[in-house]
Amino acid sequence: LFRSWAENSIVESANCGMAWVAEQDSNVAGFLIGRGVADEFEILNMAVAHAYRRRGIAGQLAREALRCSRRAGAKRAYLEVRASNGAAIFLYSRHGFVQNGRRERYYQYPAEDSLLFSVEMNSMQQ
Numbered sequence: 043l044f045r046s047w048a049e050n051s052i053v054e055s056a057n058c059g060m061a062w063v064a065e066q067d068s069n070v071a072g073f074l075i076g077r078g079v080a081d082e083f084e085i086l087n088m089a090v091a092h093a094y095r096r097r098g099i100a101g102q103l104a105r106e107a108l109r110c111s112r113r114a115g116a117k118r119a120y121l122e123v124r125a126s127n128g129a130a131i132f133l134y135s136r137h138g139f140v141q142n143g144r145r146e147r148y149y150q151y152p153a154e155d156s157l158l159f160s161v162e163m164n165s166m167q168q
Contacts, residue, residue: 060075060076060077060078060107060110060111061073061074061075061076062074062075062103062106062107062110064090064094064099064102064103066094066097066099069091069094070091071090071091071093071094071097071099072088072089072090072091072094072099072100072103073087073088073089073103074087074088074103074104074106074107075087075088076107076111078111078114078115078116081115081116081117081118082116082117082118082119082120083107083108083111083112083114083116083118083119083120084119084120084121085104085107085119085120085121088100088103088104088130090103100130100133101133101136101137104133104134104137105137108137108161108163111163112163116163117162117163117164118160118161118162118163119139119160119161119163120158120159120160121134121139121158121159121160122145122148122156122157122158122159123156123157123159124149124154124155124156124157125144125154125155125156125157126154131157131159134159137161138161138162138165139159139160139161140159140160140161141157141158141159142158142159142160143157143158144156144157144158145158
């Protein structure tokens, strides 16, 4: 279902914070895992199963996670993404995230830069 995510990685991430799951047709269509620290929220992992992509699921997961974290007092949200992941970059940009950093060769297999994004919660629509 989520070939790029090892099951133990998903469980480990979920144990660190909060998780949102999207279901369609009685299947897990996608998930988002994040964590709040002080007045910040970080998106750790998000994935949508290939069969359910391009249906707005990632956007719904992002909106709900950001809404919940804002209600919990988060003032800013962060994430990082592979530099080659154009679809994710487009999605996050649509939700107000702006690139504010880069980590060279952060990812492995294959080696690739990480782009850092953030959004101020007070700049988001309620």
